[in-house]
Amino acid sequence: MSSRLYPLYQRGNPQLRVFLPNFVMKLVKPRDPQPANVVQFQVSVEMTKFDIKNYLEKIYNIPVENIVTHVRMGKFSRSKIGKYVIKDDDYKVVYVTLGIMAILFLVKSPAFIEDLNIPEEAHHSAPAFIEALDKSYKTTALNCGIAAGMYVITLIISGWQVMVNKRS
Numbered sequence: 001m002s003s004r005l006y007p008l009y010q011r012g013n014p015q016l017r018v019f020l021p022n023f024v025m026k027l028v029k030p031r032d033p034q035p036a037n038v039v040q041f042q043v044s045v046e047m048t049k050f051d052i053k054n055y056l057e058k059i060y061n062i063p064v065e066n067i068v069t070h071v072r073m074g075k076f077s078r079s080k081i082g083k084y085v086i087k088d089d090d091y092k093v094v095y096v097t098l099g100i101m102a103i104l105f106l107v108k109s110p111a112f113i114e115d116l117n118i119p120e121e122a123h124h125s126a127p128a129f130i131e132a133l134d135k136s137y138k139t140t141a142l143n144c145g146i147a148a149g150m151y152v153i154t155l156i157i158s159g160w161q162v163m164v165n166k167r168s
Contacts (some may be wrong), residue, residue, distance in 0.1 A: 025041045049067045068094070072092070
């Protein structure tokens with residue numbers, strides 16, 4: 001995925017290498033309404049589904065369930081000076097379906113749902129747990145400066161997953 005050249009290793013020198021991707025993924029607002037766990041990106045035409053999955057999972061630790069891609073044609077426009085036609089570059093549109101716990105990347109990236117500081121008494125009943133989870137998620141999102149919408153269905157699934165894991 002990366003084709004940058006690195007200094008040659010010489011005996012005795014540390015082997016410090018940073019691998020940077022050659023691609024840029026632009027997060028865009030979908031034209032049509034999408035489910036809560038679907039995100040749309042604009043990427044280079046050369047980027048494959050495998051590259052996209054590795055980019056999100058290895059660099060940002062975002063679990064990916066499914067990837068759908070298609071290429072959109074660039075816009076045509078007429079030159080103001082001459083009478084010739086100018087065509088913008090084509091680009092690839094990617095719809096990424098995120099995993100169940102991926103919604104937490106919108107917050108300050110807490111690694112686990114336990115990082116949301118849910119009170120212990122809320123763990124005993126489902127409605128109290130969901131309400132505390134929702135309140136804690138809102139507080140954390142506001143503290144991080146993220147005004148993204150909160151996807152309650154994903155939070156409920158995440159909450160139930162934690163409750164089931166604690167019982168086991």
